[in-house]
Amino acid sequence: xxxxxxxxxxxxxxxxxxxxxxxxxxxxxxxxxxxxxxxxxxxxxxxxxxxxxxxxxxxxxxxxxxxxxxxxxxxxxxxxxxxxxxxxxxxxxxxxxxxxxxxxxxxxxxxxxxxxxxxxxxxxxxxxxxxxxxx
Amino acid sequence: xxxxxxxxxxxxxxxxxxxxxxxxxxxxxxxxxxxxxxxxxxxxxxxxxxxxxxxxxxxxxxxxxxxxxxxxxxxxxxxxxxxxxxxxxxxxxxxxxxxxxxxxxxxxxxxxxxxxxxxxxxxxxxxxxxxxxxx
Numbered sequence: 001x002x003x004x005x006x007x008x009x010x011x012x013x014x015x016x017x018x019x020x021x022x023x024x025x026x027x028x029x030x031x032x033x034x035x036x037x038x039x040x041x042x043x044x045x046x047x048x049x050x051x052x053x054x055x056x057x058x059x060x061x062x063x064x065x066x067x068x069x070x071x072x073x074x075x076x077x078x079x080x081x082x083x084x085x086x087x088x089x090x091x092x093x094x095x096x097x098x099x100x101x102x103x104x105x106x107x108x109x110x111x112x113x114x115x116x117x118x119x120x121x122x123x124x125x126x127x128x129x130x131x132x133x134x135x
Numbered sequence: 136x137x138x139x140x141x142x143x144x145x146x147x148x149x150x151x152x153x154x155x156x157x158x159x160x161x162x163x164x165x166x167x168x169x170x171x172x173x174x175x176x177x178x179x180x181x182x183x184x185x186x187x188x189x190x191x192x193x194x195x196x197x198x199x200x201x202x203x204x205x206x207x208x209x210x211x212x213x214x215x216x217x218x219x220x221x222x223x224x225x226x227x228x229x230x231x232x233x234x235x236x237x238x239x240x241x242x243x244x245x246x247x248x249x250x251x252x253x254x255x256x257x258x259x260x261x262x263x264x265x266x267x268x269x270x
Contacts, residue, residue: 010238011211056245073213076146079240081216089224103145105214110191 001031001133004066004092006084007038011077016041018122019072022097025126026070029133034062060086068093068132072125074102081108088113095132097125136166136268139201139227141219142173146212151176153257154207157232160261161205164268169197195221203228203267207260209237216243223248230267232260 003026007019019039026033037043050058063069069087071080073096087094088111098104100118108114119125138161142154154174161168172178185193198204204222206215208231222229223246233239235253243249254260 008211010240052241052245053247054245055241056243056247059242076143076211076213077240078208078211078213078216078219079242081213081218082220082240082243083216084213085217085220086224089221105145105212105217106187106190107194107214108191108217110187110189112188112191 001067002062002065003031003033004062004069004083004087005033005035005038006069006071006080008072008075008077008080009038009043011079012075013041013043015072015075016043018125021122022070022072022125022129025129026133029129031133034066035059059083063087063092064090066092068095070129070132071096072098073104073108074098076105081105084108084111084114095128097128136202137197137200138166138168139197139204139218139222140168140170140173141204141206141215143207143210143212143215144173144178146214147210148176148178150207150210151178153260156257157205157207157260157264160264161268164264166268169201170194194218198222198227199225201227203230205264205267206231207233208239208243209233211240216240219243219246219249230263232263 023033023036023039094114096114097117100120117128158168158174229249231249232252235255252263
């Protein structure tokens with residue numbers, strides 16, 4: 001499968017180590033994570049030399065071609081919110097995980113097109129990824 | 136016109152006084168701001184007694200019926216990102232304003248379907264609203 005992993009970049013990098021574990025778990029199952037750079041602790045908020053529009057064109061193309069979107073919505077992020085609505089509008093399967101005690105957008109929590117997993121520890125998320133990959 | 140104003144709620148309320156000025160400026164021109172609660176300083180992050188799904192149904196209905204979306208993207212917000220992509224996919228006119236020194240999502244900055252206005256003071260935004268309303 002091709003996975004579109006969504007996590008905050010400019011919104012804040014405090015969860016990057018968890019993003020890394022999630023991406024690596026998908027990869028362990030032999031799947032391709034199109035957006036693996038999101039989980040790279042060395043990614044700077046400035047990113048590479050690609051232009052903003054090149055990012056838009058690349059990411060929306062990846063959204064079109066992915067088999068599912070897997071988003072960590074713990075950290076408020078314009079990009080992640082954008083990716084979720086975009087994916088929904090083109091009928092992609094969407095999973096969204098978040099730390100249980102965090103205030104996630106109620107608009108997004110109310111979206112029945114998304115399958116949510118509130119988690120208390122990263123292992124809950126990794127188990128969920130195992131389940132998705134062995135379905 | 137019916138305006139869908141988008142601003143951060145759970146993402147952070149530090150810009151609410153500016154949201155209020157923007158919404159009031161649209162109203163001064165006689166337009167209806169469907170989401171005027173976003174600019175209410177008394178709105179709590181818990182919101183009212185409506186359920187998350189009622190918020191989703193209400194907000195997506197408003198997105199369908201609005202004439203334009205006007206978003207302040209200064210504060211990272213899942214909801215605002217979601218609203219922008221949703222609006223784009225149903226071909227709504229989208230304006231996005233943000234404080235010049237803030238790191239806005241590059242995915243969103245690269246979206247040529249959005250008309251951006253980086254601003255240094257709120258008056259720049261109010262002038263832009265005057266322009267939109269007198270076009």
